[in-house]
């Protein structure tokens with residue numbers, strides 16, 4: 286039975302890896318593409334970040350053109366923008382992208398996107414872009430309304446080098462939180478993150494490391510801007526969320542390692558699971 290798009294709330298993971306694409310025989314199960322998540326809610330299409338997973342999303346959308354996309358960037362590290370020049374619908378007239386994000390102080394989102402996301406080092410000439418690009422500068426704590434859908438943002442920057450912004454998508458009492466590229470605090474839970482995630486149906490959270498890796502005295506990851514799955518579970522419990530998607534996997538974590546982490550996550554939090562490329566979660 287076909288679902289009516291105007292009454293669905295679906296999350297689809299197109300890229301779940303952090304930092305750098307990690308293709309190969311050891312990452313087949315979870316996927317090697319970097320951060321890109323699509324949400325289809327109340328007939329609207331939202332995209333979070335533009336890592337290399339975006340390329341496959343673009344291919345998938347080819348049969349549905351023209352499209353109108355509401356696009357939200359957490360920040361602009363390469364693993365969140367590298368797919369942008371390979372998003373096929375951008376090069377086709379008639380498509381509209383509403384591009385949201387925080388730009389560095391003194392610069393508009395339009396200028397930032399055109400100069401830095403669409404960088405001259407891109408292997409694809411960006412002047413070929415034919416889609417209608419509309420830009421929206423976001424502030425921390427700002428709320429955007431898209432018809433019946435509400436998108437709230439974290440009240441302050443996430444704890445990440447150069448900063449990042451978290452998002453909460455709400456519709457008819459359901460909510461999904463996209464909170465990636467954030468490091469937990471050393472001595473307490475991050476109120477900014479817990480409040481964003483409060484009572485959500487699904488929290489998608491950066492849990493790149495295990496606690497053991499994060500605190501490894503030989504190669505600590507303190508200050509790198511990422512959290513651990515153990516800290517993700519603490520946030521999930523404190524915020525009272527239903528489901529927790531461990532996201533932004535460390536590129537050196539192969540399928541076996543992630544399988545093992547998945548078992549531990551499940552033991553620690555019943556609604557916890559590891560995001561996988563291609564995975565679809567329906568909220569209704």
Ligand SMILES: [Zn+2]
Nearest residue numbers: 303304364466
């Ligand atoms: Zn990242």
Ligand SMILES: [Zn+2]
Nearest residue numbers: 360362445466
């Ligand atoms: Zn980052």
